[in-house]
Amino acid sequence: MGAMVDYETRTRRFTRAEYEKLIGLGVFQPGEAIELIGGELMVAEPQGAPHYTAIRKTARALEAAFGPGWDVRTQGPIGLDDESEPEPDVAVVPGAPDDYARAHPSRPVLTVEVAESSLALDRQHKGSLYARAGLPDYWVLNLVDRVLEVYREPVADSTAPFGWRYGRGEVLDASARVVPLAAPGSSIPVSQLLP
């Protein structure tokens, strides 16, 4: 694991296997929105109407852009690494839902987080984690500034929370269009994603 931010002290970390066992034992409250991020259990922020609307719009736009042969998942678990099982707002994975009946997908070709109050967390903390896992295309749909932040090309960086970050970041406003790396023939107006 990369250098961690200097906190007052450390909390007990969980492996993904432990996390899945805890879920199986019913230790968490039903419906509790939690994610395992670098061994830490994080609670998702409560969702406002704009946040959820953005998720639905993004999912529909990506379904249209990717077409058959891809599954667009919303807030579904990703088996990212031994200490991480995030639930990104939207993730595009190859295949169909049945392909993941036994194990969560681990390498989405496109990962999207919709961010209001969680901007810093999504950019730095999750961005570093996703970069470490080599996720090639990471979008932060920034509802505060009404822009889409597109992150690509993971590079090692010992100062990042998990030792990696995205080497390229591009900010697209509502008038721009975006082309997913894994769907090069498509082109999505950013306005189609924003609530």
Added chain:
Amino acid sequence: MRQGERPGLRRWTRHEYERLMDHGFLDEDDPVELLDGLLLVKEPQHRRHRTAVLLVARAVERAFGEGWFVQTQSPIILDDRSEPEPDVCVVRGSPRDYVDAHPMRPALIVEIAQTGLRLTRGRKAAAYARARIADYWIVNLIDRVLEVHREPARPGPAGRHWGYAAIEALGADATITPLAAPTASVRVADLLP
């Protein structure tokens, strides 16, 4: 960035914490304590820390005498989300009174701090103050002083919701009288390794 400012770390209740232990997620080899719902990993103990624990336990046992007992690095219950294991604490009664449940309101809590000064002065002090622990001491091994924290009050320092209004640092040549043992006198020198 302090941990308390971290967005979104999931907090555990005491009930869930006990389930973690029942299911074998936490055991003797997993030095963890529950504070404010966070599973804090205890720092590895230096020999001086261990020596100070023993010295403090012996000194406060003498000071309090009959009707009290001293427990070291054992759980106490502060609230629904806190079950810390202070280095030393003084509890009314006898160990048999607590067969079924951990003690809740120690008359005195003492933490030994070497690497963990920030934690003992910060999050732990806030949690103890919130639980109205009247007498909280930190044996500061770095500066070789005893920090006596009294008068739980809100708001506390550094933006915390709770803290202690009266904090005094005593050197090795001083003596201290525990609030709950008003006739006793403990030499700070006897607490330092």
